[in-house]
Amino acid sequence: MEDEIMLKIENVEKEYKLGEIGGTTLKEALRRFWAKIRKKEDPTKKIGAKNYNKGEKFKALNGVSFEVKKGEAIGLIGHNGAGKSTLLKLITRVTAPTKGKIFLNGRVASMLEVGTGFHGELTGRENVYMNGAILGMTKKEIDAKIESIIDFSEVREFIDTPVKRYSSGMFVKLAFAVASHLDAEILLMDEVLAVGDMEFQNKCINKMKEVITSGKTIIYVSHNMETIRRLCNKTIVLQSGKVIFKGNVEEGIAHYLNLNIGAPRVDFDLTKMSHLCGTRDLSMDSLKLEGKVQPIYFNDENLILNFKLSAKCDLERVRFRMIIRTEENLPAGTSYSKEFSVKQGETNLRLSYNLSKLCPDEYCVNIAFVHVTNFKGTFICDEIERPFFFRVIKSEISTDFAYFRGSFSGNVKLEETEILPEK
Structure with missing residues (x-):
């Protein structure tokens, strides 16, 4: 069903307490307590660190709500600190929302940082298995896709060479090849298409278009508006933890660009x-x-x-x-x-x-x-x-x-x- 909802976010909030939390010893906790009752400065505080009031909090996300249907490619855009990465962490269940609900209809796979887990001493082939396992693929799945991954990476000649001898371009090509073969209904991507040369970038985008055509759902985070235009069919714009726009790609990009020059004037x-x-x-x-x-x-x-x-x-x-x-x-x-x-x-x-x-x-x-x-x-x-x-x-x-x-x-x-x- 084309109208099948794959992801539903309902009034989601995420709060963080400001300042350093935990990571200290009982001795330091007692020293802080003794200083507090004498109304002295915290003796364990780092030089230059800001003083926070007790219970002071920061809302990384504030009342975010939207739906994503099957086969949609959503461009999630906004300035640094807008809440994009926090939202992806909530969807992948790395952390839980403070308030609200997230409904997922299918397996979620994330391509948040290509090459995570690659080991320089291992060969390209060995790293494919290790990286695939980190990304959630079983050995059986990797066995079935290994030839396709190697072909896509364009490094077949060097696949049994330790990756420490790869150029940076070869490294990211192999890493993206693994990530692009993830088998999941919902795929999250964070600035992962800007890899390799221009020809390989076009190849990556075409690969993702094939994934969308096959009925998969994509949420893509990027500051590159050209890739948003080429890959996505809808946009969501975040600002200060809130959704300020949902809809047409070009109109969403225009909203984002207007944030750069302040409030648009008419x-x-x-x-x-x-x-x-x-x-x-x-x-x-x-x-x-x-x-x-x-x-x-x-x-x-x-x-x-x-x-x-x-x-x-x-x-x-x-x-x-x-x-x-x-x-x-x-x-x-x-x-x-x-x-x-x-x-x-x-x-x-x-x-x-x-x-x-x-x-x-x-x-x-x-x-x-x-x-x-x-x-x-x-x-x-x-x-x-x-x-x-x-x-x-x-x-x-x-x-x-x-x-x-x-x-x-x-x-x-x-x-x-x-x-x-x-x-």
């Missing part, structure tokens, strides 16, 4: 920004990205700009100009509005730009209002450089951008190449 006081040259006959006072709570757009949406403007006098033949630039500040294209007129004083203006030709990527803009005159040419009234950023992501119903990404294909989708009939 409302701007343009009077506080630096304005470039211009006559200032028409000035930009404020701007709102209409209909948005964060600057993320599907590629079948319109970018709607709501301006508040101030004009010193009545103006005819005014045009809006927007230069769209990439993250690297390279121009992707320029859009002009049709000519319009503006009355003296304050006025509101709504403009719309169709994003259908822009490839999924992150963009910034230069915006300006220009005045076209009959005799003296065109003058810039007001111009602001990079007042806001926005991100374009692929719509779930769109098939136009299946083979496009800005960093690889260029940022503007050109017209289709026609197929002509034979002469």
Whole structure:
């Protein structure tokens, strides 16, 4: 069943007591107790260590809830300290949750650190058996898969050589080959696909895609958004131990990237920004990205700009100009509005730009209002450089951008190449 739930997390919390716990002798405990009743400093405390109040706790996870269905590949993303590794430990039952429940429907295998348990003095073949056993495989399972593991690792020529003589690339290839042959319904991975050269990385991702196609469920933790895009069909974003997003891959990545630059903005006081040259006959006072709570757009949406403007006098033949630039500040294209007129004083203006030709990527803009005159040419009234950023992501119903990404294909989708009939 495609809708079969393989993993269910219900309101899970994980608390840790701050400070050093245990690991001391009875003598040290008595010394601390004697110092405490005399209101003296702890004589066993390490120099520079922080003092914690009694019972002070830290919540690594706080009310986490989600479901994972059979055949789904979930990208678990978030900053360091967000709670990703803690969540994996709870799922693998390395530690127990403080509160909440975790339901598992099938065997769980983890690929959290490739090469764990490898011994330099043992041969590659011997390490396959030892590492496989550590990862939970039986000798019978390894016997059945040994040839496939060796073939995948690309180190057959050296399989009976001690791994201490392997290069680092050979080592991680063999380690991943073992881990990728785990037979479990739920597979947990933590930054394990960034191994070997580019060709082998592609091979690893294709192998994981085969695992997903076979009906297995994957939870993949990574800071590499490109591998998240290539492998996963959904994302979960963690921040400070809480789930802040669940759903579409591109939208989840956009949420994660917005955490890097602070709270995403859609409302701007343009009077506080630096304005470039211009006559200032028409000035930009404020701007709102209409209909948005964060600057993320599907590629079948319109970018709607709501301006508040101030004009010193009545103006005819005014045009809006927007230069769209990439993250690297390279121009992707320029859009002009049709000519319009503006009355003296304050006025509101709504403009719309169709994003259908822009490839999924992150963009910034230069915006300006220009005045076209009959005799003296065109003058810039007001111009602001990079007042806001926005991100374009692929719509779930769109098939136009299946083979496009800005960093690889260029940022503007050109017209289709026609197929002509034979002469």
